[in-house]
Amino acid sequence: PEGTFSLLYGPGSEVGSALVQHSAIKAAGFTGSRAGGQALMKLAAERPEPIPFYAEMSSINPVFILPGALAERAESIAKGLHGSMTLGMGQFCTNPGLTILDGSLNIEPFLARLAELVGGSSGGTMLNSGIGAAYDSGVSLLGGNDAVETLALGQAGDGVCQAGAALFRTSADAFLGQKKLAAELFGPSTLLVTHDSKDKMLDLAKSFEGQLTATIHGTEADLEANRELLSILETKAGRVLINGFPTGVEVCHAMVHGGPFPATSDGRSTSVGTRAIHRFTRGVCYQDFPDPLLPAELQEANPQGIRRLVDGNFA
Structure with a gap:
């Protein structure tokens, strides 16, 4: 991108609504009230191209x-x-x-x-x-x-x-x-x-x-x-x-900071921890590709030396 924004400020729900409906936005996360989250969920679903929307809303814990x-x-x-x-x-x-x-x-x-x-x-x-x-x-x-x-x-x-x-x-x-x-x-x-x-x-x-x-x-x-x-x-x-208290949320592999509705709009997701990034990714299958055309992460020689799942086995 030409630039990024760390904060967009505005009154009421105007900024959030505009972002969720913008064609360049392909997924969105939200933390706030139940009413606000549900309103944005509706906007995300009603777009010409609906997008994943992950709202964290209401919980009494x-x-x-x-x-x-x-x-x-x-x-x-x-x-x-x-x-x-x-x-x-x-x-x-x-x-x-x-x-x-x-x-x-x-x-x-x-x-x-x-x-x-x-x-x-x-x-x-x-x-x-x-x-x-x-x-x-x-x-x-x-x-x-x-x-x-x-x-x-x-x-x-x-x-x-x-x-x-x-x-x-x-x-x-x-x-x-x-x-x-x-x-x-x-x-x-x-x-x-x-x-x-x-x-x-x-x-x-x-x-x-x-x-x-x-x-x-x-x-x-x-x-x-x-x-x-x-x-x-x-x-x-x-x-x-x-035998603990819920306010401490550790950023770690095991953390699940999510839950069934209305805690979140998608109980399969987490907004804290390693798996949080999965909300903003999607899988692509590369079938019958010549090895040089594959992303480096998938090439036979494993040039990046990463741990991979090959034919069902980690290697």
Whole structure:
């Protein structure tokens, strides 16, 4: 190309829409809201020449805390969850927006400690006024929901686009009965959902839309007794974590930063890691070519000395 652009800035969706529809663009990636991603997906599909479009959109990244882990590590889980939900003012696409635990157990000390941490959080700056306003609106809606209890609100700063952390609690029945409680609230908040049985916990897991991540905190005994939960989460998320927190995304060969819709528009893809480049490539078969006409990577002598798959075997 004659030149490249690292940033094109403009109001609303004008720039993104123009890029997705331009005839020179053959594939596009997106990170943003569900509504924005779906609008661009539609434009990409309706072009005279439709193109691949990879949108990363909405994910609440559920965290399941099983009984044994809570009994053994309540303090460290509370600190880790607080750190994860407030990292970057909660503006990571892997922010843990939903936490599930057994309300029939003695969970009050854990809730009190987490509420203390959230209530003592410093405020911070949201990425722009629109994101800040959407977060404030979401916090207000949850706080005004009769089925939701506000456990803690952190202090927001006095400047522009400032927000504070928030912690809410609801029941499994309320969550399952109100679809709006499963909507992503982009920012430093998490909704605690308490259940009273393993069956209800599995009902919660089955109800989720596609996610970027799903996390389980459990002991060996917990995990062995909850294999069905793991099996469900494998169908819901691109990355499943055990005894960790989802906000760290390593750039490596194994990383899958994607997931079923609406986490992404194509659950087969990843936007982080070695395979991310595959979104912007396509295969070409060279049949019956004279060796000199082949790309160097395919020539018999392998002049670049690369690892290749030859007749089904790596060489």
